[in-house]
Amino acid sequence: MEFVLKYGHMEKDMDSPARGLPLPAPAKAGGNYLSAKRVGQLLFLSGVISTDDQGVLTGTVGADRTPEEGYAAARRCALTQLAVIQQAVGSLDAVESIVSLNGYVNAVPGFADTPKVINGASDLLIEVFGEPGRHVRAAVGVSALPRNAIVEVQMTVLLREGY
Amino acid sequence: MEFVLKYGHMEKDMDSPARGLPLPAPAKAGGNYLSAKRVGQLLFLSGVISTDDQGVLTGTVGADRTPEEGYAAARRCALTQLAVIQQAVGSLDAVESIVSLNGYVNAVPGFADTPKVINGASDLLIEVFGEPGRHVRAAVGVSALPRNAIVEVQMTVLLREGY
Amino acid sequence: MEFVLKYGHMEKDMDSPARGLPLPAPAKAGGNYLSAKRVGQLLFLSGVISTDDQGVLTGTVGADRTPEEGYAAARRCALTQLAVIQQAVGSLDAVESIVSLNGYVNAVPGFADTPKVINGASDLLIEVFGEPGRHVRAAVGVSALPRNAIVEVQMTVLLREGY
Numbered sequence: 001m002e003f004v005l006k007y008g009h010m011e012k013d014m015d016s017p018a019r020g021l022p023l024p025a026p027a028k029a030g031g032n033y034l035s036a037k038r039v040g041q042l043l044f045l046s047g048v049i050s051t052d053d054q055g056v057l058t059g060t061v062g063a064d065r066t067p068e069e070g071y072a073a074a075r076r077c078a079l080t081q082l083a084v085i086q087q088a089v090g091s092l093d094a095v096e097s098i099v100s101l102n103g104y105v106n107a108v109p110g111f112a113d114t115p116k117v118i119n120g121a122s123d124l125l126i127e128v129f130g131e132p133g134r135h136v137r138a139a140v141g142v143s144a145l146p147r148n149a150i151v152e153v154q155m156t157v158l159l160r161e162g163y
Numbered sequence: 164m165e166f167v168l169k170y171g172h173m174e175k176d177m178d179s180p181a182r183g184l185p186l187p188a189p190a191k192a193g194g195n196y197l198s199a200k201r202v203g204q205l206l207f208l209s210g211v212i213s214t215d216d217q218g219v220l221t222g223t224v225g226a227d228r229t230p231e232e233g234y235a236a237a238r239r240c241a242l243t244q245l246a247v248i249q250q251a252v253g254s255l256d257a258v259e260s261i262v263s264l265n266g267y268v269n270a271v272p273g274f275a276d277t278p279k280v281i282n283g284a285s286d287l288l289i290e291v292f293g294e295p296g297r298h299v300r301a302a303v304g305v306s307a308l309p310r311n312a313i314v315e316v317q318m319t320v321l322l323r324e325g326y
Numbered sequence: 327m328e329f330v331l332k333y334g335h336m337e338k339d340m341d342s343p344a345r346g347l348p349l350p351a352p353a354k355a356g357g358n359y360l361s362a363k364r365v366g367q368l369l370f371l372s373g374v375i376s377t378d379d380q381g382v383l384t385g386t387v388g389a390d391r392t393p394e395e396g397y398a399a400a401r402r403c404a405l406t407q408l409a410v411i412q413q414a415v416g417s418l419d420a421v422e423s424i425v426s427l428n429g430y431v432n433a434v435p436g437f438a439d440t441p442k443v444i445n446g447a448s449d450l451l452i453e454v455f456g457e458p459g460r461h462v463r464a465a466v467g468v469s470a471l472p473r474n475a476i477v478e479v480q481m482t483v484l485l486r487e488g489y
Contacts, residue, residue, distance in 0.1 A: 031278035032285040033300045037262055039205070039321055042365070044263050047301030060273070099363055100370050102480075104303050110386070111470040115357035122358040137359045138373030138480045140430050141470020144274040144304020154265075154301045158365055194441035195448040196463045200425055202368070202484055207426050210464030223436070267466050307437040307467025317428075317464045 021128070024051065024076070026083040030146055036088035041096070043088060043157040047104070048080045049149035058148040061141075062108035065150055067116050070105060074120030077103075077153035081121075082128065085157060094163035097132035098125050104152040107141035114139040121153050184291065187214065187239070189246040193309055199251035204259070206251060206320040210267070211243045212312035221311040224304075225271035228313055230279050233268060237283030240266075240316035244284075245291065248320060257326035260295035261288050267315040270304035277302040284316050347454070350377065350402070352409040356472055362414035367422070369414060369483040373430070374406045375475035384474040387467075388434035391476055393442050396431060400446030403429075403479035407447075408454065411483060420489035423458035424451050430478040433467035440465040447479050 027035055027048040037044050050057040050073035057073045059065035065073075086092055103118035105111070118139035125133040135155075145152050190198055190211040200207050213220040213236035220236045222228035228236075249255055266281035268274070281302035288296040298318075308315050353361055353374040363370050376383040376399035383399045385391035391399075412418055429444035431437070444465035451459040461481075471478050 031282045031300075031302065032289060032297075033264075034297050035299070037260075037297075037299045039262055044299045044319075046299040047303070097363075099365055101359070102301070104301070105470070107470045109306075109469040110474060112472065112474040114470060115472045119357045126358060134358075134360050134363075136361070136363045136370045136372040137357075138428070138430070138478060139357065139472060140373070140468050140478060142303050143272040143306045143435075143469045144268070144270045144277060146275065146278045146302060148273060148275040152301060152303060156370075194445045194463075194465065195452060195460075196427075197460050198462070200423075200460075200462045202425055207462045207482075209462040210466070265464065267464070272469075305466050306435040306469045307431070307433045307440060309438065309441045309465060311436060311438040315464060315466060 021079065023083040023086065024080050026087040027080050035084045041159045041161070043085065043159055045081055045084055045155045045157065047152045047154040048077050048084065049146050050074070050076045050151045051080065052076055056147045057150050059150050060106050060108060061117060061150060062111040067113050070117035070150055071120035073150040074103060074118050074153060075124045077151050078121035078124040081153060081155050089159060089163055094159050095129060096158040096160040098129060098135040099156040099158050101135050101137040102154045103137060103139045104142045104145060105139065106145045106148070106150050111141050114141050117151065184242065186246040186249065187243050189250040190243050198247045204322045204324070206248065206322055208244055208247055208318045208320065210315045210317040211240050211247065212309050213237070213239050213314045214243065215239055219310045220313050222313050223269050223271060224280060224313060225274040230276050233280035233313055234283035236313040237266060237281050237316060238287045240314050241284035241287040244316060244318050252322060252326055257322050258292060259321040259323040261292060261298040262319040262321050264298050264300040265317040266300060266302045267305045267308060268302065269308045269311070269313050274304050277304050280314065347405065349409040349412065350406050352413040353406050361410045367485045367487070369411065369485055371407055371410055371481045371483065373478045373480040374403050374410065375472050376400070376402045376477045377406065378402055382473045383476050385476050386432050386434060387443060387476060388437040393439050396443035396476055397446035399476040400429060400444050400479060401450045403477050404447035404450040407479060407481050415485060415489055420485050421455060422484040422486040424455060424461040425482040425484050427461050427463040428480045429463060429465045430468045430471060431465065432471045432474070432476050437467050440467050443477065
């Protein structure tokens, strides 16, 4: 199932073209937890792993995956998070800004380019939301991710007043 | 030293039986930090490692520990966090809901079932608090935890108005 | 480029001497993200890696780096975060308290002393801010950090009313 992304903030970011990016299905929780939980205007999102239409994008950067494949996987995580947000609050128009992002990369010991991988998620968010999409983050390499995914991305989002 | 858990939200969740779970001693900080810090109605909790009455539950899932032992260790982490909350705000009745949980599993490279391990913590929280216990989370595998613990669990909690 | 730390909270913590610690240059983002983002009175900071005047402090604790070198690296991370805060809000006087800190240590599998390493950051924050510098935290060992840094430290800070 695919959704078409209705680009938010058209009024605010007139320079940014609508992109009509296709959104994947929102993540189904792989355990006993929620995909999103709201506290006031903050929307906390669970970590989502890298998937495409065929299933989980698996592997280890520096072993059977390149940094470029990692970047693409991180971008997929961010797309899934957009679908989660849309499902949680009805529309991406509700997003005031992206606050923070924690990116975990399934990587070989000593892999030094986790930021380049996680840029795949950050670039997508800035593409979609413009400046309000810029966020703080941490990007670390770990030895094991759920279902052997290449990347996991966790986020916190600020919602606009009125949503 | 053990506390008896007085089940919170009896008025709200009449269907949930009180459980009288024994609570462990709250975690003593293993470094120069606090176990809990409050900002408004949010209570931030430090990561706690898996322990039982005998001390730290140590080991690596996929090597000398099974996923089931990891699940039990994660449950112990959540129990300790309940004791930390009780100590910090006086009663588990103060808990409006569990917002988020980050679970770190000491696991061999490529271990794919971190969510099943961290369910040990999530299941316990839902058992104790019912629906308000449901939370967002991330579950990742790491190569090293304090005192070689099997699991570390970090949480953020929303407190009820009036507490 | 170095800044001199103007010690905050002189009125509040009369016992604490001003320290005149030299601050490093604030971190330049190593990817497409912000160093700091504010939501209300909370200031979220990106993870910063360990650096000194010569560049990145690299290596793996338990392999080519000792825990003491890790401690010193964590302290450097916290110093950089002070410079980030100063740049973001104009002065360290704006800091009401340090809320939380996540410390990632580049460590060999099974390294059990991540808390001792991350104390390097926690000790510095308490040295500078006194009791309000005490925070919750998690300290985990990971297999890969950006630019092969020894330590990465991510923080959340509460700002004083009026700032």
